[in-house]
Amino acid sequence: xxxxxxxxxxxxxxxxxxDVEAYNLLISRWERRVYNYLxxxxxxxxxxxxxxxxxxxxxxxxxxxxxxxxxxxxxLYRIAHNEAYSLFRKRRxxxxxxxxxxxxxxxxxxxxxxxxxxxxxxxAVSSALRKLTADQRETVILKIYQGFKFEEIAEIVAAxxxxxxxxxxxxxxxxxxxxxxxxxxxxxxxxx
Amino acid sequence: MSCSxxxxxxxxxxxxxxxxxxxxxxxxxxxxxxxEELDRLxxxxxxxxxxxxxxxxxxxxxxxxPVFEASPFRRGWDALWGSAARLGFASAAMLSAALVVxxxxxxVPQAYAPAPAMTSAAMQAAMQTEVSKRLNDAVAQAVAASExxxxxxxxxxxxxxxxxxxxxxxxxxxxxxxxxxxxxxxLNTLILASNDAGGGNGEVR
Numbered sequence: 391x392x393x394x395x396x397x398x399x400x401x402x403x404x405x406x407x408x409d410v411e412a413y414n415l416l417i418s419r420w421e422r423r424v425y426n427y428l429x430x431x432x433x434x435x436x437x438x439x440x441x442x443x444x445x446x447x448x449x450x451x452x453x454x455x456x457x458x459x460x461x462x463x464x465x466l467y468r469i470a471h472n473e474a475y476s477l478f479r480k481r482r483x484x485x486x487x488x489x490x491x492x493x494x495x496x497x498x499x500x501x502x503x504x505x506x507x508x509x510x511x512x513x514a515v516s517s518a519l520r521k522l523t524a525d526q527r528e529t530v531i532l533k534i535y536q537g538f539k540f541e542e543i544a545e546i547v548a549a550x551x552x553x554x555x556x557x558x559x560x561x562x563x564x565x566x567x568x569x570x571x572x573x574x575x576x577x578x579x580x581x582x
Numbered sequence: 583m584s585c586s587x588x589x590x591x592x593x594x595x596x597x598x599x600x601x602x603x604x605x606x607x608x609x610x611x612x613x614x615x616x617x618e619e620l621d622r623l624x625x626x627x628x629x630x631x632x633x634x635x636x637x638x639x640x641x642x643x644x645x646x647x648p649v650f651e652a653s654p655f656r657r658g659w660d661a662l663w664g665s666a667a668r669l670g671f672a673s674a675a676m677l678s679a680a681l682v683v684x685x686x687x688x689x690v691p692q693a694y695a696p697a698p699a700m701t702s703a704a705m706q707a708a709m710q711t712e713v714s715k716r717l718n719d720a721v722a723q724a725v726a727a728s729e730x731x732x733x734x735x736x737x738x739x740x741x742x743x744x745x746x747x748x749x750x751x752x753x754x755x756x757x758x759x760x761x762x763x764x765x766x767x768x769l770n771t772l773i774l775a776s777n778d779a780g781g782g783n784g785e786v787r
Protein backbone atom coordinates (compact mmCIF):
# COMPACT_ATOMS: atom_id res chain seq x y z
CA UNK A 391 0.00 0.00 0.00
CA UNK A 392 1.34 3.40 -0.97
CA UNK A 393 0.39 6.50 0.98
CA UNK A 394 0.54 9.85 -0.64
CA UNK A 395 -0.79 13.27 0.17
CA UNK A 396 -4.15 13.97 -1.35
CA UNK A 397 -3.65 16.92 -3.61
CA UNK A 398 -6.21 19.64 -4.15
CA UNK A 399 -6.37 18.48 -7.77
CA UNK A 400 -7.53 15.01 -6.62
CA UNK A 401 -10.25 16.54 -4.50
CA UNK A 402 -11.30 18.81 -7.33
CA UNK A 403 -11.60 15.85 -9.69
CA UNK A 404 -13.74 13.96 -7.19
CA UNK A 405 -15.86 17.01 -6.44
CA UNK A 406 -16.46 17.47 -10.14
CA UNK A 407 -17.92 13.97 -10.20
CA UNK A 408 -20.33 14.98 -7.45
CA ASP A 409 -18.33 13.84 -4.42
CA VAL A 410 -19.50 16.32 -1.79
CA GLU A 411 -17.25 14.92 0.91
CA ALA A 412 -14.19 15.53 -1.24
CA TYR A 413 -15.37 19.10 -1.71
CA ASN A 414 -15.90 19.51 2.04
CA LEU A 415 -12.32 18.40 2.55
CA LEU A 416 -11.20 20.96 0.00
CA ILE A 417 -13.19 23.63 1.84
CA SER A 418 -11.57 22.71 5.13
CA ARG A 419 -8.19 23.42 3.56
CA TRP A 420 -9.11 26.85 2.29
CA GLU A 421 -11.94 28.26 4.43
CA ARG A 422 -9.72 29.94 7.04
CA ARG A 423 -7.58 31.69 4.47
CA VAL A 424 -10.55 32.82 2.38
CA TYR A 425 -12.41 33.98 5.48
CA ASN A 426 -9.45 36.09 6.65
CA TYR A 427 -8.93 37.55 3.20
CA LEU A 428 -12.57 38.61 3.09
CA UNK A 429 -12.49 39.76 6.71
CA UNK A 430 -9.61 42.11 5.98
CA UNK A 431 -11.36 43.44 2.89
CA UNK A 432 -14.88 43.93 4.24
CA UNK A 433 -13.76 44.31 7.90
CA UNK A 434 -16.90 42.69 9.21
CA UNK A 435 -17.01 39.15 10.57
CA UNK A 436 -20.62 38.39 9.63
CA UNK A 437 -20.16 39.68 6.12
CA UNK A 438 -16.89 37.77 5.80
CA UNK A 439 -18.54 34.53 6.89
CA UNK A 440 -21.56 34.99 4.61
CA UNK A 441 -19.32 35.84 1.71
CA UNK A 442 -17.11 32.82 2.43
CA UNK A 443 -20.11 30.52 2.21
CA UNK A 444 -21.20 32.15 -1.03
CA UNK A 445 -17.72 31.84 -2.42
CA UNK A 446 -17.50 28.10 -1.77
CA UNK A 447 -21.00 27.52 -3.10
CA UNK A 448 -20.21 29.38 -6.32
CA UNK A 449 -16.92 27.59 -6.60
CA UNK A 450 -18.70 24.23 -6.34
CA UNK A 451 -21.25 25.22 -8.94
CA UNK A 452 -18.53 26.40 -11.33
CA UNK A 453 -15.90 23.80 -10.59
CA UNK A 454 -16.25 22.35 -14.08
CA UNK A 455 -15.21 25.70 -15.56
CA UNK A 456 -11.85 25.53 -13.83
CA UNK A 457 -9.51 24.57 -16.67
CA UNK A 458 -6.39 23.83 -14.64
CA UNK A 459 -6.85 22.41 -11.13
CA UNK A 460 -3.34 23.67 -10.29
CA UNK A 461 -4.74 27.21 -10.60
CA UNK A 462 -7.44 26.56 -8.02
CA UNK A 463 -6.19 29.13 -5.46
CA UNK A 464 -6.16 32.21 -7.74
CA UNK A 465 -9.44 31.04 -9.27
CA LEU A 466 -11.06 30.72 -5.83
CA TYR A 467 -9.77 34.11 -4.72
CA ARG A 468 -11.03 35.65 -7.95
CA ILE A 469 -14.52 34.50 -6.95
CA ALA A 470 -13.96 35.89 -3.44
CA HIS A 471 -12.75 39.20 -4.88
CA ASN A 472 -15.85 39.44 -7.07
CA GLU A 473 -18.15 38.63 -4.16
CA ALA A 474 -16.53 41.26 -1.94
CA TYR A 475 -16.70 43.97 -4.58
CA SER A 476 -20.25 42.98 -5.38
CA LEU A 477 -21.06 43.62 -1.71
CA PHE A 478 -19.30 46.99 -1.88
CA ARG A 479 -21.38 47.97 -4.87
CA LYS A 480 -24.58 46.84 -3.17
CA ARG A 481 -23.80 48.89 -0.10
CA ARG A 482 -22.58 51.89 -2.10
CA UNK A 483 -25.03 52.23 -4.99
CA UNK A 484 -24.10 55.86 -5.55
CA UNK A 485 -20.60 54.78 -6.61
CA UNK A 486 -18.40 56.02 -3.82
CA UNK A 487 -14.88 54.75 -4.17
CA UNK A 488 -14.04 54.11 -0.55
CA UNK A 489 -15.32 51.05 1.22
CA UNK A 490 -17.37 50.69 4.38
CA UNK A 491 -16.03 51.99 7.60
CA UNK A 492 -14.74 48.76 9.14
CA UNK A 493 -15.37 47.68 12.64
CA UNK A 494 -12.37 47.61 14.91
CA UNK A 495 -10.98 44.10 15.15
CA UNK A 496 -9.61 44.18 18.62
CA UNK A 497 -9.79 40.42 18.82
CA UNK A 498 -7.02 40.22 16.28
CA UNK A 499 -4.50 40.81 19.01
CA UNK A 500 -4.95 37.30 20.35
CA UNK A 501 -4.73 33.87 18.83
CA UNK A 502 -6.25 31.05 20.79
CA UNK A 503 -6.49 33.28 23.84
CA UNK A 504 -2.75 33.92 23.95
CA UNK A 505 -1.43 37.39 23.36
CA UNK A 506 1.01 37.24 20.48
CA UNK A 507 1.56 40.91 19.68
CA UNK A 508 1.01 44.01 21.75
CA UNK A 509 -2.47 45.36 21.39
CA UNK A 510 -1.22 48.78 20.36
CA UNK A 511 0.60 47.27 17.38
CA UNK A 512 -2.40 45.36 16.07
CA UNK A 513 -4.54 48.44 16.50
CA ALA A 514 -1.94 50.55 14.71
CA VAL A 515 -1.79 48.06 11.85
CA SER A 516 -5.59 47.94 11.58
CA SER A 517 -5.70 51.70 11.57
CA ALA A 518 -2.91 51.99 9.00
CA LEU A 519 -4.59 49.46 6.70
CA ARG A 520 -7.83 51.45 6.89
CA LYS A 521 -5.99 54.48 5.53
CA LEU A 522 -5.18 52.70 2.29
CA THR A 523 -7.50 52.63 -0.69
CA ALA A 524 -9.49 49.44 -1.17
CA ASP A 525 -7.27 48.39 -4.09
CA GLN A 526 -4.06 49.05 -2.16
CA ARG A 527 -5.33 47.22 0.91
CA GLU A 528 -6.42 44.21 -1.10
CA THR A 529 -3.01 44.01 -2.77
CA VAL A 530 -1.26 44.16 0.61
CA ILE A 531 -3.54 41.42 1.94
CA LEU A 532 -2.97 39.16 -1.06
CA LYS A 533 0.80 39.65 -1.02
CA ILE A 534 1.72 39.95 2.66
CA TYR A 535 -0.97 37.86 4.34
CA GLN A 536 -1.89 35.38 1.61
CA GLY A 537 1.53 35.08 -0.01
CA PHE A 538 0.44 35.11 -3.64
CA LYS A 539 2.83 35.82 -6.49
CA PHE A 540 2.40 39.05 -8.40
CA GLU A 541 1.06 37.19 -11.44
CA GLU A 542 -1.54 35.43 -9.31
CA ILE A 543 -2.63 38.69 -7.70
CA ALA A 544 -2.95 40.22 -11.14
CA GLU A 545 -5.24 37.31 -12.10
CA ILE A 546 -7.33 37.70 -8.95
CA VAL A 547 -7.88 41.44 -9.19
CA ALA A 548 -7.92 41.44 -13.00
CA ALA A 549 -5.21 44.08 -13.35
CA UNK A 550 -1.76 44.13 -14.96
CA UNK A 551 1.22 43.03 -12.87
CA UNK A 552 2.69 46.53 -13.12
CA UNK A 553 -0.47 47.98 -11.58
CA UNK A 554 -0.38 45.40 -8.81
CA UNK A 555 3.23 46.28 -8.00
CA UNK A 556 2.51 49.97 -8.09
CA UNK A 557 -0.40 49.54 -5.66
CA UNK A 558 1.65 47.40 -3.30
CA UNK A 559 4.72 49.61 -3.26
CA UNK A 560 2.70 52.79 -2.77
CA UNK A 561 0.81 51.10 0.05
CA UNK A 562 4.02 49.93 1.69
CA UNK A 563 5.46 53.44 1.56
CA UNK A 564 2.35 54.73 3.31
CA UNK A 565 2.36 51.92 5.86
CA UNK A 566 6.04 52.46 6.54
CA UNK A 567 5.30 56.05 7.52
CA UNK A 568 2.20 55.13 9.50
CA UNK A 569 3.80 52.29 11.41
CA UNK A 570 7.21 53.86 12.03
CA UNK A 571 6.27 55.31 15.43
CA UNK A 572 5.02 51.97 16.77
CA UNK A 573 7.74 49.77 15.29
CA UNK A 574 10.54 51.33 17.31
CA UNK A 575 9.11 50.61 20.79
CA UNK A 576 8.17 47.10 19.67
CA UNK A 577 11.70 46.42 18.53
CA UNK A 578 12.93 47.75 21.82
CA UNK A 579 10.69 45.18 23.51
CA UNK A 580 12.19 42.40 21.44
CA UNK A 581 9.39 41.67 19.01
CA UNK A 582 10.68 41.44 15.45
CA MET B 583 15.97 57.23 -3.31
CA SER B 584 17.63 53.87 -3.75
CA CYS B 585 21.00 53.54 -5.48
CA SER B 586 20.46 49.84 -6.15
CA UNK B 587 20.88 48.68 -9.77
CA UNK B 588 17.41 47.14 -9.56
CA UNK B 589 14.30 47.94 -7.55
CA UNK B 590 14.99 46.94 -3.96
CA UNK B 591 11.32 46.12 -3.45
CA UNK B 592 11.41 43.66 -6.34
CA UNK B 593 14.51 42.17 -4.72
CA UNK B 594 12.76 41.96 -1.37
CA UNK B 595 9.71 40.21 -2.86
CA UNK B 596 11.93 37.88 -4.93
CA UNK B 597 10.65 39.20 -8.22
CA UNK B 598 14.00 39.65 -9.97
CA UNK B 599 15.70 37.41 -12.49
CA UNK B 600 18.61 35.38 -11.15
CA UNK B 601 21.37 37.63 -12.51
CA UNK B 602 19.53 40.77 -11.37
CA UNK B 603 19.08 39.26 -7.92
CA UNK B 604 22.79 38.46 -7.67
CA UNK B 605 23.83 41.97 -8.74
CA UNK B 606 21.46 43.53 -6.23
CA UNK B 607 22.68 41.20 -3.52
CA UNK B 608 26.28 42.22 -4.15
CA UNK B 609 25.26 45.87 -4.08
CA UNK B 610 23.30 45.54 -0.85
CA UNK B 611 26.29 43.98 0.90
CA UNK B 612 28.31 47.11 0.24
CA UNK B 613 25.60 49.77 0.53
CA UNK B 614 24.45 50.73 4.00
CA UNK B 615 21.68 52.93 2.64
CA UNK B 616 20.07 50.05 0.70
CA UNK B 617 20.46 47.73 3.69
CA GLU B 618 18.54 50.26 5.78
CA GLU B 619 15.86 50.44 3.10
CA LEU B 620 15.53 46.65 3.15
CA ASP B 621 15.36 46.69 6.94
CA ARG B 622 12.54 49.20 6.78
CA LEU B 623 10.65 46.98 4.35
CA UNK B 624 11.22 43.97 6.57
CA UNK B 625 10.09 45.94 9.59
CA UNK B 626 6.91 47.06 7.86
CA UNK B 627 6.09 43.51 6.82
CA UNK B 628 6.76 42.25 10.34
CA UNK B 629 4.50 44.93 11.76
CA UNK B 630 1.76 44.00 9.29
CA UNK B 631 2.05 40.36 10.25
CA UNK B 632 1.32 41.37 13.82
CA UNK B 633 -2.29 41.24 12.70
CA UNK B 634 -2.89 37.52 12.98
CA UNK B 635 -5.43 35.38 11.15
CA UNK B 636 -8.67 34.76 12.93
CA UNK B 637 -10.36 31.42 13.27
CA UNK B 638 -13.47 31.11 11.17
CA UNK B 639 -16.41 31.37 13.56
CA UNK B 640 -18.34 28.62 11.85
CA UNK B 641 -17.08 25.80 9.70
CA UNK B 642 -18.36 25.73 6.17
CA UNK B 643 -19.62 22.45 4.81
CA UNK B 644 -22.12 21.11 2.35
CA UNK B 645 -24.33 18.06 2.59
CA UNK B 646 -25.11 15.83 -0.30
CA UNK B 647 -28.56 16.99 -1.26
CA PRO B 648 -30.25 15.59 -4.35
CA VAL B 649 -31.29 19.12 -5.20
CA PHE B 650 -27.67 20.07 -5.74
CA GLU B 651 -26.58 16.79 -7.22
CA ALA B 652 -26.08 16.55 -10.90
CA SER B 653 -28.32 14.16 -12.79
CA PRO B 654 -26.86 10.75 -13.66
CA PHE B 655 -26.75 11.80 -17.30
CA ARG B 656 -24.92 14.98 -16.36
CA ARG B 657 -22.45 13.08 -14.18
CA GLY B 658 -21.78 10.62 -16.97
CA TRP B 659 -21.39 13.41 -19.47
CA ASP B 660 -19.00 15.30 -17.17
CA ALA B 661 -17.05 12.15 -16.45
CA LEU B 662 -16.70 11.56 -20.17
CA TRP B 663 -15.46 15.04 -20.93
CA GLY B 664 -13.45 15.34 -17.72
CA SER B 665 -10.77 12.93 -18.82
CA ALA B 666 -8.32 13.41 -21.65
CA ALA B 667 -8.10 9.67 -22.32
CA ARG B 668 -11.85 9.33 -22.50
CA LEU B 669 -12.07 12.40 -24.63
CA GLY B 670 -9.55 10.88 -27.01
CA PHE B 671 -11.49 7.64 -27.10
CA ALA B 672 -14.72 9.49 -27.77
CA SER B 673 -13.08 11.45 -30.57
CA ALA B 674 -11.74 8.26 -32.13
CA ALA B 675 -15.17 6.62 -31.83
CA MET B 676 -16.85 9.59 -33.48
CA LEU B 677 -14.29 9.58 -36.26
CA SER B 678 -14.85 5.86 -36.84
CA ALA B 679 -18.61 6.35 -36.88
CA ALA B 680 -18.24 9.20 -39.35
CA LEU B 681 -16.11 7.01 -41.62
CA VAL B 682 -18.66 4.17 -41.49
CA VAL B 683 -21.54 6.54 -42.24
CA UNK B 684 -19.62 8.12 -45.06
CA UNK B 685 -18.72 4.79 -46.58
CA UNK B 686 -22.35 3.63 -46.38
CA UNK B 687 -23.95 6.77 -47.72
CA UNK B 688 -21.57 8.01 -50.36
CA UNK B 689 -22.81 7.65 -53.97
CA VAL B 690 -21.68 4.52 -55.73
CA PRO B 691 -19.14 5.46 -58.32
CA GLN B 692 -20.05 4.69 -61.95
CA ALA B 693 -18.32 1.61 -63.28
CA TYR B 694 -15.72 2.43 -65.87
CA ALA B 695 -17.07 1.60 -69.28
CA PRO B 696 -14.28 0.55 -71.60
CA ALA B 697 -14.42 1.52 -75.22
CA PRO B 698 -15.70 -1.18 -77.58
CA ALA B 699 -12.98 -3.65 -78.13
CA MET B 700 -11.37 -3.45 -81.56
CA THR B 701 -9.77 -6.40 -83.23
CA SER B 702 -6.05 -6.15 -83.46
CA ALA B 703 -6.15 -6.52 -87.25
CA ALA B 704 -8.57 -3.62 -87.63
CA MET B 705 -6.53 -1.57 -85.25
CA GLN B 706 -3.38 -2.41 -87.17
CA ALA B 707 -5.02 -1.54 -90.48
CA ALA B 708 -6.25 1.76 -89.12
CA MET B 709 -2.84 2.51 -87.79
CA GLN B 710 -1.22 1.65 -91.11
CA THR B 711 -3.71 3.84 -92.96
CA GLU B 712 -3.04 6.70 -90.66
CA VAL B 713 0.72 6.22 -90.84
CA SER B 714 0.76 5.96 -94.62
CA LYS B 715 -1.49 9.01 -94.90
CA ARG B 716 0.83 11.03 -92.74
CA LEU B 717 3.85 9.64 -94.56
CA ASN B 718 2.39 10.52 -97.96
CA ASP B 719 1.60 14.02 -96.81
CA ALA B 720 5.14 14.45 -95.53
CA VAL B 721 6.65 13.04 -98.74
CA ALA B 722 4.44 15.25 -100.90
CA GLN B 723 5.49 18.29 -98.95
CA ALA B 724 9.16 17.33 -99.23
CA VAL B 725 8.86 16.66 -102.99
CA ALA B 726 7.13 19.95 -103.60
CA ALA B 727 9.79 21.78 -101.71
CA SER B 728 12.52 19.96 -103.60
CA GLU B 729 10.91 20.68 -106.97
CA UNK B 730 10.56 24.32 -106.14
CA UNK B 731 14.20 24.43 -105.12
CA UNK B 732 15.29 22.70 -108.33
CA UNK B 733 13.16 25.02 -110.47
CA UNK B 734 14.83 28.00 -108.87
CA UNK B 735 18.25 26.46 -109.46
CA UNK B 736 17.39 25.72 -113.11
CA UNK B 737 16.22 29.22 -113.69
CA UNK B 738 19.41 30.54 -112.16
CA UNK B 739 21.50 28.24 -114.35
CA UNK B 740 19.60 29.25 -117.48
CA UNK B 741 20.05 32.89 -116.70
CA UNK B 742 23.77 32.35 -116.13
CA UNK B 743 24.04 30.36 -119.34
CA UNK B 744 22.24 33.06 -121.29
CA UNK B 745 24.56 35.66 -119.90
CA UNK B 746 27.61 33.55 -120.77
CA UNK B 747 26.26 32.82 -124.24
CA UNK B 748 25.69 36.52 -124.89
CA UNK B 749 29.21 37.29 -123.78
CA UNK B 750 30.63 34.52 -125.92
CA UNK B 751 28.61 35.70 -128.92
CA UNK B 752 29.82 39.20 -128.37
CA UNK B 753 33.42 38.00 -128.11
CA UNK B 754 33.01 35.90 -131.24
CA UNK B 755 31.59 38.87 -133.08
CA UNK B 756 34.59 40.90 -132.03
CA UNK B 757 36.90 38.15 -133.19
CA UNK B 758 35.04 37.87 -136.52
CA UNK B 759 35.27 41.60 -136.93
CA UNK B 760 38.96 41.49 -136.23
CA UNK B 761 39.38 38.61 -138.62
CA UNK B 762 37.48 40.48 -141.29
CA UNK B 763 39.64 43.51 -140.72
CA UNK B 764 42.76 41.42 -141.03
CA UNK B 765 41.45 39.74 -144.19
CA UNK B 766 40.52 43.08 -145.57
CA UNK B 767 43.96 44.38 -144.93
CA UNK B 768 45.46 41.27 -146.43
CA LEU B 769 43.30 41.62 -149.47
CA ASN B 770 44.28 45.23 -149.86
CA THR B 771 47.86 44.24 -149.58
CA LEU B 772 47.33 41.67 -152.28
CA ILE B 773 45.53 44.16 -154.45
CA LEU B 774 48.26 46.69 -154.00
CA ALA B 775 50.80 44.12 -154.85
CA SER B 776 48.86 43.11 -157.93
CA ASN B 777 48.51 46.69 -158.95
CA ASP B 778 52.12 47.28 -158.55
CA ALA B 779 52.75 44.27 -160.71
CA GLY B 780 49.98 44.97 -163.33
CA GLY B 781 49.76 48.78 -163.16
CA GLY B 782 46.04 48.76 -162.29
CA ASN B 783 44.40 50.45 -159.35
CA GLY B 784 42.27 47.65 -157.80
CA GLU B 785 42.22 48.76 -154.11
CA VAL B 786 39.52 47.23 -152.09
CA ARG B 787 37.58 49.66 -149.90
